[in-house]
Amino acid sequence: MTPPRRIRRRDCTVTGIWPAHVPALLQRIYAARGIDDPGLAQPRLAHLLPPDAMTGIADAAILLADAIAGGRRIVVVGDFDCDGATACAVAVRGLRMLGAGDVAHAVPNRMVHGYGLSPALVEELAALEPDLLVTVDHGIACHEGIAAAKAHGWRVLVTDHHLPGERLPPADVIVDPNLAGDGFPSKALAGVGVIFYVLLALRGVLRGRGAFTGPGPDLAALLDLVAVGTVADLVPLDANNRALVAAGLRRLRAGRGCPGLAALIEVSGRQAGRLTAADIGYALAPRLNAAGRLEDMAIGIECLLCDEPGRARELARLLDGINAERRGVQQAMVDEAEAAIARRGEFAATDATPAALCLFDPDWHPGVIGLVASKLKERLHRPVVAFAPAEPGSATLRGSARSIPGFHVRDALAALDAAEPGLIDRFGGHAMAAGLSLDATRFAAFERAFCAHAARSLDPALLQSLIDSDGELQPGEFDRFHAEALRDGGPWGQGFPEPLFDGEFALLDWRPVGQRHLKLRLRAEGRREPLEAIHFGGLDGAEPPSRMRLAYRLAPDDYRGGAAIQLVVEYREPA
Incomplete structure (x- = not known):
């Protein structure tokens, strides 16, 4: 029932002047993504857009600064996906770093409250006696819930990135880069990115009020969480988001991430020192998301807020178990859906x-x-x-x-x-x-x-299903040097896709791996040594053809180590 797919090659014409340390292959990859400036290929935090142009952000910073000065209770209301969970953790950690002495948090249960700040959730929040509610990754569509919160006499700050409707909810302040007329140049921030920007603005207000003897707390300590939420939510990785994600990955690779993320990296079998955006998307995010899908995202948020490594490992193992259950439920539902489609x-x-x-x-x-x-x-x-x-x-x-x-x-x-x-x-x-x-x-x-x-x-x-390819690899580019350059040349993700190549190969040998995967040994023209390849989900019951055209990624094979590489096949067809 899969429609035919067509491989389409990107234009990889290199322009601009590149430093000698950037391999020619990586220059072609960047060119195919519209990058001709080395500074934009891997932007740094110094290139971050300033927060000033975001509608409502100055008022939000003043609202929060006044709440901190008055010792008021701030309750952060998260959401039950990975973006919402990381945004909640960033808000709670960041507000405490900036001097808030009374910060609590809550998150809706999908099965009990439904999405976002609902009237049912508001009634439960009354027990916390909040003075100010801060929504993260939701709120722009929560008209009834915000009205109920206002009826209790609470102030409400909405921080969101979803598209607004024709009318806005009755919050005291709304910060959302997708509001009509908002001047912030990037509309691609995830919810966690929006609250991070609000904290940047808050630090500026507090600094102006003399709250710090120096420049104030280093909010870059939160970027590990910002990176995970941004990648998980599949927002486009424009230059601004790439700067945020890259900085967060550097913290995680250096072992400076929060204990909860360190524990999730460990339980997922990844190596912190080589962590990529793909590892976030395929290993960390699903384990956090599983809590909100099958159980209660409060477990995930507790893991992200936990500062005791032993307890963080316990929570990570619990999330890993929930994720295993999620995979089973998902596969059963997909099988049922495919059977229903076949019947139709x-x-x-x-x-x-x-x-x-x-x-x-x-x-x-x-x-x-x-x-x-x-x-x-x-x-x-x-x-x-x-x-x-x-x-x-x-x-x-x-x-x-x-x-x-x-x-x-x-x-x-x-x-x-x-x-x-x-x-x-x-x-x-x-x-x-x-x-x-x-x-x-x-x-x-x-x-x-x-x-x-x-x-x-x-x-x-x-x-028509298209596969966008970065063309063929040359025989001399099938090596560890280029595989590592591609891995480290990101972060890759939505809107800035991971390098993908295509070409024809001769099949030397094959064998099944597990129930769904296919291991291949291949020969590329012009190269004497065989190539190892893996096609996840590629076992279809038929013997692979003797010659095939593949769309694949080039990756270091860390399992075999040394100079080993492998091709990770995304698509194959007879040549």
Whole structure:
């Protein structure tokens, strides 16, 4: 049911003057990503955009500074994904570093409170007797919850990065770089990046009030958490985000990350000294996210706030166990979804297939539907919305949408909401990912409306699955030097993709690894030594062809060590 894919090579014409220590291969990679200035290839903290242009940030800093000066209780309200958890930890740690003596935190439970600052969560927060609520990674769509908080007499500061609706919630101050008219040059900050910027502004206000004898606390100590949340949320790694992530990775590689992240690195089997953005995305973030999906993100936040290494290891092991359970639930749901698609027969042929897909199963877990939608979107190259009951037996469905380039899924939901008021209860999100809720009786109507909107909006060419390649590697570039240069040339991620190459190879040998993976020994033209390759998820029951074209990454093989390298295959087809 996978549509055919086409490999498309990027333009790798090198421009600009590069230092001699930057390998020619890396220069080509940067050129293919529009970088012709060595300073922009790996930006440093000195290149960070100043916070001043962000709407509301000065008022937010004053609000927080006054709360600190008055000894008021500040309650940080996080969210149940990795961005929200790291943002909560950054806010709590940062406020305490800056002199706040009474800081508490809370996070909604997905199954109990639903998303964000809801009225139900507000009623529970009353026991904490807050004077000021600070939302992180949410709030821009929490109209009812913020109104309920204001009714208690609390002040509310919203820090968010999601797209706002037509009207804003009744908060005292809102900081969101995506507000209409906001002058901050980068709209790609994650929620954790927004609260980090608010803390930078707060430090400036406190410094102006004479709160510090010197420049004040070094907030760079928080960048390990900022890096993890930014990578995990899949926001575009523009120059500003790359500077934040790179600085955070340097702290983690140097062993200066917080104990919770150090423990997560250990339990995931990664090496701190060689940690990459991909390790964050594939190893650390899933273990944190699993808590919010299946249990309670309070466990993840406790891990990130823990300063005792032994307790941090206990929490990391608990998160690792929850993540193992999540993987099992996810695989079962994906298998069920693929079986349902096969029964429908819509993807049996590659022509006349639907432009989008909506799926619902009454037994699915609402914390895992986003992962199911993401897996199917990757496989089918279509926008996908997966639904589950908000809780067992509930008449309310929770949906998670994932999209493809060229189809802004949050705007699509807004268009449906405007065309058919009442169809969707609530929604929010980004271009590539969004969430929504609706009554179960309206699922069929939503499915028709969403798929019809996608069919009208999507150019059929956008439904062709493309693999963007950085071209062929030369025989002399298959070595450890170039593999390490590529690994360390990032951080790579959303909007600044990890280098991917393509080429034809002769198959020398192959064997299965586990139940789903494929190990290959290959010969490249012009190279005498064979190449080792691994294709994760590539075992399909058929013998690989004797010659094949591959799209692959070049990586150091740390398992074999020494000068060993391997190709990590992303896609293969007969040559």
